[in-house]
Amino acid sequence: MSISVYYGRAGSGKTRAVYERIRQVMTDCPGEPIILLVPEPATYRVERELAEFMPEKGFTTVRVVGFGRLGYQVYQSIGSKGAGQSSLSSFGRSMLLRLVMKRKQKELGLLEQATKRPEFSSVLQQLFSEFRAFRVGPADLERGAETVKNNVLQKKLRELAICMSAYEEELSRHGERDIDPIMEIVEALPQSPLMENSHVFIDGFHWFTPTHYELIYTLFDLAKEAVITIDLPMAPKALNLARRGEHLFSRPLEIYDTLVDRYGSSINWVGFDGKRGPQIVQELEANYFASPSKKNTTDATIPLIRGYNREREADAVARRILAYIESAEEARYRDVCIMLRESETYGDTLEKVFARYGIPHFIDRQRPMKNHPLGELLTALFDIVRHNYSRDSMFLLLKTDLMPLSREAVDELENYVLEFGIDHYKWERESWPYLRGFHEGQDEESHVDAPRRARVNKARQTIMDILSPWFDFAANAEGHTGAEWGTQLYGLLEILQVPERLYEWAKDAETIGDQESKASHEQMYNAVLSFIDEISMVMKDEILTLDEMMLLLEEGLSDVNYSMIPPSLDHVVITTIERGYSQWWPKVFVMGLNQGVFPQSMGDEGLIKDKERQELADAGITLAEGALPKAFNENFLLYLAMTRASDSLTLSYAGSGEDGTGLEPSLVVKRLESLGYVDQAVDIPLSIAPDTEADYVWRPLQSLSLLSERWGALFSGYEVNPLWWGLYNWARESETYRPRLAEVSRGIRDNNDVPVITQDLVNGLFLSKGYMSGSVTRLERYQQCPFKFYAQYGLKLEPRPVRSFGAPEIGTFLHANLERLGNYLLENNKQWRDLDEEEQENLCRTVADEILQENQLGEETSDAYQKAIEQRVQRTLHVTVDRLVEWSKRSDFDTKYLEQDFGRQGGWDPIRVPLGKDRYLRLIGQIDRIDEYTRDGQTYGMVIDYKSGGAHVTAQDVYYGLKLQLMTYLLALEPAYGKTHGGSMSPAAVVYSYVKNPKIPADAPISYEDAVSLANESDAWQNSGYFSDDIELLTHIDNKFLSYGSKRGPYVPIATKKDQTISSRDLRKVKSTGEFDIMCRYTNHVMAETGRHIGEGQFPIKPYQLNGLRPCTFCDYRTVCRFDSSRNRYNYLSKLSEDDALERMKEVLNDENSDNNGNRNNDRNSSNNGNNNNDGNNSSEGGENHGC
Structure with missing residues (x-):
């Protein structure tokens, strides 16, 4: 055995020396096995580098391996199954650990709560892996608990020992061992023929665990020759090691010390002091990381x-x-x-x-795969059961593309579900009966929405045929065994044809060269099969509840990653x-x-x-x-x-x-x-600096994508670098890049303007019968923004309807209640004042319950929030009726008409406004309420429009055409009254009456009587609009009108002076009969003018702006119009006083009478269009437009 240690700083030549030694061994000892052990991520690159280093540009006897691959080759050489072929994955082991924690929970104290957390099994698994790597077992933990003095640590060690011991036993039952995979390699190495006359080289590591050292010792002992590299300075003993753990080379020094302790003088130490890289990098390596750091002594610097x-x-x-x-x-x-x-x-x-x-x-x-469609499918399947078919979990499932519905069918189903508020248990119904715009008495089968309902119900049935059996199975509170869960899940995947679907996706991805998607589809399916198999095997007879299965699924998906080559x-x-x-x-x-x-x-x-x-x-x-x-x-x-x-x-x-x-x-x-x-x-700004533009031009498509930003600079008045014009001209001549140039150069041609619509199109959209029909709200919307009018009423664009019980629905609900209550009174020849307290209470409750039932489509709701909203709305209804009864008692006016239509079948005649060329505007609408009072043979009418918001009107609003509703009602009322009664009706008032229950702040606790008085004086409850300037007539509207003096009453909110004349601060609220006439005639003029502009096809993107208010704030069409202040302009309107606005109305009408029609609107609008606040919930009126 020969052991050599190559040491030196980074870049000193150690790896090259290893390659040279391998080449020498291959020459001197041909056929003898060579093992080059490197970090796992480096094997691919090192193998390629070593092949290029060899004279023949390749090798046959060298095995470039990481620890995992080494184990695989060792087991393969001895025909044995090792850790690399374990029957349990890391998730399977984690599942076993969770099972252990569940069984041992009563024996735990300190860790009991932690075991309930979903991530704790992963934390414990990592800790046990650390214990194995450092050769610490349950007995060592028990011994440590006896030795340490820290009470908390003692308890922690004992409980960890309990869990670890039980975990080892559970692994043993499944034929596994709780042993570090490295130690299994150590046990197998002596039997492997790979080690016979072997040469072992270890390069690229800077830290080892005790089990790694055991493997290294075994390799060294069995090898004919062993070489290991360490990143250390040339004189490691000379390093300042007083605080070794804080030293830059603390980890390599640990390797150095360990090898010295083990092999002592038998080590052959080979030092390297070569230099790699440019001088500045060498200087950085030698001096910056020295202790203390030294300044750069070279002329070079690092970018x-x-x-x-x-x-x-x-x-x-x-x-x-x-x-x-x-x-x-x-x-x-x-x-x-x-x-x-x-x-x-x-x-x-x-x-x-x-x-x-x-x-x-x-x-x-x-790459994590939790968001893969198959992962989302499994998550949604469990969420559906836990949350009882909640809408979110249902569409998470349906949008995976793994259910047997097309995307178009899913979109249609989602629109239907949102529109009718379908959620939770409603999915289980045999069919959904809902139709848009359906009224009692209509034939359901011939209804225009019936085909959509049929398609949606068919899609719903397809889904529920699959989900119902799964729901019934998974919702069982007693739970199921792991084997039963596995069988059910696998069966679902087969029913949904998931294997076939993922195979098709992988094949399609491969066709277009998307290797990442291909790998994700293939590896995700294998991972899910492994998950199901291990659930069935590890938890075979263990009862698992729905929550426990969801916990296991969450852990399993978090462990699933896919890798790429x-x-x-x-x-x-x-x-x-x-x-x-x-x-x-x-x-x-x-x-x-x-x-x-x-x-x-x-x-x-x-x-x-x-x-x-x-x-x-x-x-x-x-x-x-x-x-x-x-x-x-x-x-x-x-x-x-x-x-x-x-x-x-x-x-x-x-x-x-x-x-x-x-x-x-x-x-x-x-x-x-x-x-x-x-x-x-070097600062890289968010936008391209003018002097660096050439640095950004590299690839044709990438460079062309920058052109749009350059055109933006051009329109802002900046000069464009000739470079971009050159790119533009080059791409224009290229057939390949011309289409992309057209896309990015739209900014040159596109001024985001809407050209005048052709007459044929205008006739088809708005004048198909020779006249234009609609409500005054439509005309107001044109004045607010012509394009919004066109998008809504011409193109028929509309937001996706979503059923809710928000402000619009609340307003509709309250209005419907008042209509039904009012009709009851008229049918019984009663006024609001005729209701006693008990009758009022009973009527409100009965009518509210009826309409709520209709509003909920005849169903109970389990939504606590919605219940609270409904209760609040019912309180608002009671408060509103109280006010109406009180007002009626104080008024001499009687209600004569409710929800009076004009222009509709059975109603009054429409308002007909000539537009020229034998065309006219036919206005239709509905007036909420009309009260009458007769004095000296003259009838006076009061138009009342219910609002749940804070609507107000001024002469300025009428002049600019923004709020024409109240004056339009007068235009409909006066001729209709004359036709019906044979006389004239004079206007007493046109008012907004509020249907709401606002909170009125008080400085201190007050009595009920004071609270009522404070509420009556509050602006939040006061009617608004225009009133007659006849003081006596106002006292008939509210008998207590004059008693308020300088204060304002709730029903006639006009202050008076001591001489009982109108206070100057409220003069704008009162109008003479002549002034009412001017405002009505001017409203007719504005409607005619607006109708002509529509008939001419003028729909520019030009919303109004007045006093900082714009209709764009809550507009549903902003993404359609793409209003851009650099290309579009607001229709700026100047602020006018009440008197100025009336004076301008007179001037316009005088000009009209004198037939001086040229540019009649120049003084009124800066262009032939206006502005809007009226989005169904008019932001300037603050409420719904019931009359329109």
Whole structure:
């Protein structure tokens, strides 16, 4: 036996010496086996490097292996089954451990609660693996419990010993041993013919566990020759080892000490002091990591990049890689490595950026598969049972594409379910009866929505035929055995034809070259089969509840990862320092040098804390180092990362995270700057700087994608670099890239404007019968934003209906109650004032229950939140009726009409507005309530519109066409009254009456009477709108009107002076009969003007803006119009006082009368269109538009 130790600093030539010695052995001892043991992630690259190093560019007798592969080859050579062929996976062992914890739970005290946590079995499994690696068993734990003085640690060790002992017994029952896989290799090695006259080389490691040392000792003892490399300075004994655990080379020093203790003087020490890499990297390796650190003495520095965020950082690295590839003919992508501390932070970002630049790459990482469709299918199957067919779990299942429904069928089903509020137990019904817009008395089968209902019910039945048996099985509260669960799950996968579906997906992915998707489909199915098999085997007779199965599934899916092999020989390697520390590359980029990222901040100390580990060490039980030594080891990992380059090293960090929060550079960066190893960081901004534009042009598609940003600069008035015009002209001449150029250059031609719609299209959409029909709400919406009108009423676009009991539904509910109550009164010749308290209470309760039942489609609801909303709404109804009764008692006006239609069958005549060219506007609508009062033979009418929000109207709103509703009702009322009664009706008021129960703040506790008074004086309950300027008439609307004086009453909220005239602050609320006439005639004018613009096909994207208010805030069509302030303009409206607005109305009407029609609207609007707040829930009116 010959043992040699090659030692030296990183890059000193140790690995090359190993290769040379292997080549010499192959020459001097042909046929003798050679084993080169390297870290597992390095085997692929080392094998290739060694083959290139050999004169024949290959070899036959050398086995390049990691510990796992070594075990496999040893077992294969002796025809034995080893740890690598264990019948239980890591998940199977974890499942066994969970079973042990369940059985031993009563014997545990300190760990009892922890055993109930889903992740604890993984924590315990890792701890037991550590125990095995350090050759610590249950007996050692018991001994430690007797020795240590810490009471908590004593209990912890005893309970761990109980679990570990029971776990070993359970493994034994399944034919397994709780032994470290490395120790199994140690036992098998002496029997293997591989070791006969063997030459063993161990390279690239910097730390070993006790079981690793046992394997090394065995290899050395059986080998003819053994060589091991250690990263240590030339004179390791001269190092300052006073605080060995905090030393940069503490781990390699541990290897050094262990080998000396074991083999002493028989070791042949061979030192190497060669240098690798550029001078600055050598200086960094020798001096920066010295203690104390020394300043850079060379003229060179290491490039440092600071990206605005991680994507910009990755973009800068990608461009430097491309620059290197184009710098020399012999440059290859395989010369480049990106070194990370961990792959999750940068993996996806680098993949996206490298794909954009077309850089071949391979990320050396395990990819989680929890979000694979099959994983989501299994998760959803259990969620459906736990949450009783909840909507979320049902559509998580259906959207996996593994159910026998097309995506179109799933989308239609989802729309139907959302529209009718289907959830939970409703999925189990034999069929769903719901139809959109169905009313009692209609024929269901001939209803326009009947075919959709039939398709949806067919899809529902297809799903439930599969899910019902599974639900009945899984919902059994007593649970099932593991074998029964496994049989049921496997049967479901067969029914759903999952194997065939995944095979097709994998084949399709292979066809388009998507190797990652192919690997995920293949490996995920195998992993799920393994999961089911192990459930059936390990938990064969164990009763498992639904919750326990869900816990096992969560653990099983979290353990499932899929791996990839490099797609080619020439690619950029993206790896972590812990997987790539044993290799080197000509060009290395160390990314992510941010505080807490690299070096990495230490997390939780684990189940056994650092102090407890020290106590155990004092008791003779050695475990892995704790969090503090690991923190010091981060320096050694940094040392390894920065010494992997043989040609050039580049460092980088990000200035902000994905969410925009600032990131600090690592302290390493600051030290490198202070010692002169790096220059000032090169800043990579979020947007391309003008003087760096040429640096971004590398690939045709990637470069063309940047053109849209350049056109944005052009439209902002900036000069565009000729480089981009050159790219534009080149792509325009290319058949290959011209389509992509057209996509990215839309910004040159697209001003986001809507051209005038052709007359034929306008006629088809709005004037198919020669007239335009609709409510005043439509005209208001045109004035608010012409394009919104076109999208909603022309294109018929609408948001997906979702059943809820929010503000619109609450308003509809309250309005329906008031309508039904009002009709009851009219049918019985009663007014609100005629209801006594008991009758009022009974009526409100009965009507509310009826309408709630209808609103819920005749079903009970189990939603506690919705129940609370309903109760609150019923309280609001009672409060509202109280107010209406009180008002009626104080008023001489009587209600004559409720929900009075005009323009509809059985109602009053429509409002007809001529548009010219034999076309007209036919306005229809519904007035909530009309009250009448007759004085001296003259009838006065009061129009009341119920609102659940805070609606208000001003003359300014009428002038700009934003709120025409109340005046339109007067236009419908006056001729209809004349036609019906043969006389005229004068306006007494047009008001919004509020249907709500607001909270009124009080400064201190008050009596009920004071509370009522305070509520009456509150603006929240006061009617709003316009009232007659006739004081006497106002007293008939509210007999107590004058008693409020300078205050405002709830029903006529107008203050008066001592002489009983209108207060100046409320003059804007009162109008003379002539002023009412002006506002009505002007409303007619605006409607005609709006109708003409619609008839001309004018639908520009031009929402109004008035006093900072815009209709865009709650607009459902923002994603359609794509309003952009750089390309579109608001219709800016100036603020007008009440008097100014009325004066302008008069001027317009006078101009109209004098037939001076040119540009009639120029003074009214800055363009031929207006603005909107009226989204079904008008934000300016604050409520629903019941009358429209």
